[in-house]
Amino acid sequence: MVEQQVEILRPETLIEEFKKNGVTHIITIPDSETNYLYELMEQQDWLDVVPVSREGESMAVALGLNIAGKTPVVLIQNTGMLESGDSIRGMALDAGFPLLMVVGYRGWTRKGHTPDTAATYTEPFLNAFRINYYLVEHDADGPRISEAFEESQSLKKPVVVLVGDEYHGFNR
Amino acid sequence: MIEAKKVFEEFQKHRANAIVSVQGTSGKHWRDITTNENRDITLGGAMGQSTAAIFGLALGLKSEKVVHFDSEGALLMNLGVIASIAGKQPKNFVHFVLDNGCYATTGGQPVPNSENIDYAQMAAGAGYSKTYNFDDLEDLSTSMEEIMSIEGPVFVAVKVNAEVENLPIGMRKRTPTRSRAETITDLRKELGIK
Numbered sequence A: 001m002v003e004q005q006v007e008i009l010r011p012e013t014l015i016e017e018f019k020k021n022g023v024t025h026i027i028t029i030p031d032s033e034t035n036y037l038y039e040l041m042e043q044q045d046w047l048d049v050v051p052v053s054r055e056g057e058s059m060a061v062a063l064g065l066n067i068a069g070k071t072p073v074v075l076i077q078n079t080g081m082l083e084s085g086d087s088i089r090g091m092a093l094d095a096g097f098p099l100l101m102v103v104g105y106r107g108w109t110r111k112g113h114t115p116d117t118a119a120t121y122t123e124p125f126l127n128a129f130r131i132n133y134y135l136v137e138h139d140a141d142g143p144r145i146s147e148a149f150e151e152s153q154s155l156k157k158p159v160v161v162l163v164g165d166e167y168h169g170f171n172r
Numbered sequence B: 001m002i003e004a005k006k007v008f009e010e011f012q013k014h015r016a017n018a019i020v021s022v023q024g025t026s027g028k029h030w031r032d033i034t035t036n037e038n039r040d041i042t043l044g045g046a047m048g049q050s051t052a053a054i055f056g057l058a059l060g061l062k063s064e065k066v067v068h069f070d071s072e073g074a075l076l077m078n079l080g081v082i083a084s085i086a087g088k089q090p091k092n093f094v095h096f097v098l099d100n101g102c103y104a105t106t107g108g109q110p111v112p113n114s115e116n117i118d119y120a121q122m123a124a125g126a127g128y129s130k131t132y133n134f135d136d137l138e139d140l141s142t143s144m145e146e147i148m149s150i151e152g153p154v155f156v157a158v159k160v161n162a163e164v165e166n167l168p169i170g171m172r173k174r175t176p177t178r179s180r181a182e183t184i185t186d187l188r189k190e191l192g193i194k
Helices: A002-007 A011-020 A032-042 A055-067 A078-083 A085-093 A122-128 A143-155 B004-012 B026-032 B050-060 B072-077 B081-088 B119-126 B137-149 B180-191
Strands: A025-028 A048-051 A072-077 A099-104 A133-136 A158-163 B019-022 B066-071 B093-099 B130-134 B154-159
Touching (some): A011 A143, A025 A032, A025 B050, A032 A048, A048 B050, A048 B081, A055 A078, A055 A085, A055 B050, A055 B180, A078 A085, A078 A099, A099 A143, A122 A158, A143 A158, B004 B026, B004 B093, B019 B026, B050 B072, B050 B081, B050 B093, B066 B072, B081 B119, B093 B119, B119 B130, B130 B137, B137 B154
Parallel strands (some): A025 A048, A072 A099, B019 B066, B066 B093, B093 B154, B130 B154
C-alpha cells in the first residue's frame, strides 16, 4: 500500500512545476480523472484556468496568450490531442512560440500492449508532427515537466508531457 | 443586407485604440480603412481557430479593447468557442460576425441552414453579455457607439453582401499584406511586449 502511494503522481506536483516555471494560464478540458487537479488549479490565485469547448481551441487560445506576453500551458487528454492536429500545426508549430502541452496518456500501460487505440496512436502522432515528448508517471518524474518546459522555451515550439497511468494518479 | 466595406467604415469612426482582427472575404476591406495597422492582427492558420486565438489575446490584454471580425463559416467550424468566451466573460472583447451566408472564397456555396440560422441568438444563449443583429446600415451606425462602449463580451451579427470569388486560387489578384508573424511582431512592439 505504501509502495503504491509513492508511485502516485500527485496533482500538487504538477501545480508546483507550473508555479516554478511561471505559468499564468491553463487551457483545459476537464475530465473525470483530473478533477482533483482541476479543483487545485482553481484554488491558485496566480493561475487562471481557461476551460475550452474542444481541444483544438486550446492551442489557439494559448497562441493569443503567448502574444500577450503570458505563459500558458495546455492540459488535455490524448484523444483530444488527436482531434487537434490542424490546430497543433497552424496555431502551435507554425507560430514560433513555446508551448508546454500536458497530455493525459489514456490507455498507456507499462507492458506496452494496450487494447486502447487512443494510446496506440499517441506517440506515432507526436512523431509524425515531430514534437518531442516526455513521459511522466509519478512524483519522481516531476522534474521532467520543467525539462519539457525549458525545451519548449528554447525551441520556441510545442513540447509534450505525457502523463501515464492517468486513471490512478489523480484519484483522491 | 449591408456592404461589408460600410460596416468597417462605420466601425472605424468608433475604433479609438482598439486592437482589431479581421478574417474571411469580407475582412479584406479593412486594410483600406484602418488607420493604425500596428494594432491590427491576423491570427489565421487553422480552420475555425482564429476566434479562439483572439479570445486568448483578449484574456491576456485585459486593459485593451479587442475587436474580432469573424465570418459565419469560420465560426461554424468551431462553434463551441462562443461557450468558451462566454464562460470567461472578457469585458474587453467585441465579437462581430459578418454573415454573407456562404463560403465566398470557394465559389459561394451556402453554409448549413444559411437562410434561417441566428448567430446572435446562439451567442445570447451561450452567455454573451449583450448581442445584436443587424441587416440595415443605419441601425448599425446608430448602435456602433454603444457596441464599442459597453462591457463585453459583446456579439454583433451583421448580414453582409456576399463577394464571391470564383477564379481558381492561383489566378486571383493578390494584394500584398503583412504575414501573420509580421502582424504579431508589430503588435507586440506597439504594446511593449518582449
